[in-house]
Amino acid sequence: MVELFAFRLSRCVVALALFFSAVAVFVSPASARPHHRHSAERHAYVHHARHHHSRHYRHHARSSRFERSAAQLQASGFGNTQASYDPNANAGGAGMSGGFSGGSNLVSEARRYIGGNPTGRGSLWCARFMNMVLQKTGHQGTGSDMASSFARYGTRVSGPQVGAIAVMSRGRRGGHVGIITGIDAQGNPIMISGNNGNRVREAPVSRGRIYAYVMPN
Secondary structure: OHHHHHHHHHHHHHHHHHHHHHHHHHHHHHHHHHHHHHHHHHHHHHHHHHHHHHHHHHHHHHHHHHHHHHHHHHHOOOOOOOOOOOOOOOOOOOOOEOOOOOHHHHHHHHHOOOOOOOOOOOOOOHHHHHHHHHHHOOOOOOOOOOHHHHHHOOEEEOOOEOOOEEEEEOHHHOEEEEEEEEEOOOOOEEEEEOOOOOOOEEEEOOHHHEEEEEEOO
């Protein structure tokens, strides 16, 4: 009887041992999964933080380089590269010899028409405008619609003067003519002329394109 009881007890012990072993095997992966999930989340957070920091650093570095470049440009004098001139400023300009006594009258008369077209012509009217201004200020013009006609007009002078007539080359497009009013900061003559963009304008012109300066008779 005792042996039978002992045999049954041993079977119960073995069964319990197997049961607890199975429970331990089942619980271990389940408890490991949250730990694995938390570890993955920590890894993703660290990766995101590093990526954000890297992007912020690169953006800051680019901004710093841009600011340094802008500061260098300003220090070198290139902060504003747009040249301008004031047509009402002193028309003498640096390096310009004095004009004839009626030069200011010629300039004043020409400036009255800036922005318009007083000739009524649709093309090739710069010489017509020049002759009109001369006639209105008491001078005799060339009577020609050719800009080159002014190269043989009046008295030749060696350089730009206020009130002098400048004759320019336009290559195959012919020539151009206008009245000198000053010199800009780059040493180029400032000229009022007709048919400049289809209107009367006062603007600097390249000094290398002017081949004759003449004073009216």
